[in-house]
């Protein structure tokens with residue numbers, strides 16, 4: 571795996587790779603570092619409403635194979651797959667996160683208490699909660715895909731899997747499956763894809 575710290579190369583030359591070398595072993599330590607860095611992604615109120623299931627071993631690949639009736643090439647050749655799930659329970663991690671911030675001195679105790687009270691009293695709209703969680707999951711997914719390139723890996727974002735059954739398979743009833751990502755050392759180049767430029771999709775006033 572050839573590491574890469576050239577941000578422009580990471581950004582501009584990322585493309586979906588759907589076939590990986592199958593003889594590559596990526597350690598759990600590497601996966602955890604890749605994640606810990608990508609987990610710097612922003613989230614609304616810093617609530618981090620995401621859960622990741624990493625499918626790496628042959629046993630795990632066999633166990634969760636039924637969730638991937640499509641995109642078999644990525645599933646079978648990747649060094650590991652990640653399923654990103656969004657936590658539907660609003661602010662479920664607020665106390666844990668904010669307590670740690672107070673301990674580290676990055677949040678005042680009274681600010682934490684005010685926020686926690688506000689979350690408790692909030693009349694939340696479930697659709698808004700899940701929309702925000704999906705947005706947050708998207709940010710972290712992009713961070714993961716870009717950081718993978720820094721580690722010399724390529725990825726493919728995958729919406730085509732059995733999202734309805736994934737929370738059941740992982741025993742996460744309070745979650746929705748948002749997307750999956752395959753990771754590995756590329757065994758083909760993928761293909762260039764067109765992007766509409768700013769003039770086609772944006773305007774400046």
Ligand SMILES: Cc1cc2nc3c(=O)[nH]c(=O)nc-3n(C[C@H](O)[C@H](O)[C@H](O)COP(=O)(O)O)c2cc1C
Pocket residue numbers: 584585586587588641726727728729730731749760761762763
């Ligand atoms: C939400 C989402 C779902 C996607 N689902 C799939 C998929 O199921 N299978 C696949 O091969 N590619 C999938 N892709 C990859 C897109 O086809 C790809 O990103 C797009 O064509 C642009 O190509 P590039 O990633 O190579 O730049 C998905 C991408 C996104 C963002």
